[in-house]
Amino acid sequence: MPNSRAGILTFGGLALGCLFAWGVFCFSSNPSSVSAAVNEISPPAYSLVYDKDGDLAPPMQYRQWVYLTSGLDMSYTPKADSSMSMFDNVFVNPEAWNSFQTTGTWPDKTVLVLEVRGAQSKGSINKSGHFQSGDLMGMEIHVKDESRFPGKWAFFDVASPTKATLIPEKASCYTCHKDHAAVDTTFVQFYPTLLPIAQKKATLSAPYRKEVSPETPNKADAK
Numbered sequence: 001m002p003n004s005r006a007g008i009l010t011f012g013g014l015a016l017g018c019l020f021a022w023g024v025f026c027f028s029s030n031p032s033s034v035s036a037a038v039n040e041i042s043p044p045a046y047s048l049v050y051d052k053d054g055d056l057a058p059p060m061q062y063r064q065w066v067y068l069t070s071g072l073d074m075s076y077t078p079k080a081d082s083s084m085s086m087f088d089n090v091f092v093n094p095e096a097w098n099s100f101q102t103t104g105t106w107p108d109k110t111v112l113v114l115e116v117r118g119a120q121s122k123g124s125i126n127k128s129g130h131f132q133s134g135d136l137m138g139m140e141i142h143v144k145d146e147s148r149f150p151g152k153w154a155f156f157d158v159a160s161p162t163k164a165t166l167i168p169e170k171a172s173c174y175t176c177h178k179d180h181a182a183v184d185t186t187f188v189q190f191y192p193t194l195l196p197i198a199q200k201k202a203t204l205s206a207p208y209r210k211e212v213s214p215e216t217p218n219k220a221d222a223k
Contacts, residue, residue, distance in 0.1 A: 046093060048109060048145055056156050056164040058141060059093070062113040066097040068191045086137060088116050090191070096144075100194060104201025105184050108152075110144040112186065139164075142186065153177070153185050182208040 043064030049057045059065075068090040092100075096110035118133035139158035146152045155173055156164035167173065182189040182205060183198045189208060198204050 043094070046111065048111070048143065050148075051163075054166045056141065056143065056166070057162065058139065058156070058158050058164040059111055059113065060161050062091045062111075062115075065091040065093055065113070067091055068112075068194065071190065084118075086116050086118060088114050090114050101197060104198045104203035106144055106186065108144055108146045110142075112142040114140045114142070144184075151178075151185075179207050180211065181205060 043061045046059040046061065051057075070087055070089045091113045093109075093111045096106055096112075099107040116137040116139070118135050118137055141156040141158060141164050142153060143149075143156065144153050148154075149169075151169065151174065153174075154169070155167040155171070157167060158164045177185040177187070181187050182195065183203050184205070188194050188198050189212075
């Protein structure tokens with residue numbers, strides 16, 4: 001996701017979707033009823049829709065998508081404000097996740113969502129470490145739309161639940177992802193369940209392999 005992790009747009013009044021799978025699996029002893037319940041809570045299909053200005057309608061059902069990873073106070077540039085502590089969480093649309101399992105890379109129409117939440121250390125019985133606050137501080141979207149964008153991918157800042165603004169291609173996040181991302185301009189090196197797949201499928205990018213070589217080669221290169 002963009003290196004603007006430390007500089008996030010903020011908006012309020014956002015109603016997030018919830019995952020109810022815990023209730024389903026904890027209280028149903030009938031497999032058929034479990035299957036039916038899971039189908040009922042499957043996330044609604046999402047299609048990329050742009051307005052006349054090129055802005056994107058954000059996928060507000062993203063919390064029903066596949067969770068990839070979380071980071072704490074991550075920044076791809078020197079952090080300017082050390083007084084603010086933040087978590088970021090990354091989700092991807094299920095269709096893209098399923099394809100990645102087979103190919104080790106992302107299909108067209110992949111949508112990655114990064115949400116940012118405040119980090120707290122004081123609350124309830126917690127005595128050390130950090131947990132995520134309930135406040136959503138901002139969101140960013142990384143979209144693969146090969147027929148629309150010259151570089152196949154584009155970044156969007158989510159300004160509201162109905163509008164995500166296109167980040168210009170000249171922004172530094174595009175160059176950063178091109179030069180350092182492990183797979184197809186995405187930071188799969190930070191996605192622990194996907195990095196082994198990319199290694200096995202030999203889809204790690206040349207820039208990333210050069211950065212970490214010889215510690216993390218493509219499996220195919222090691223044969």
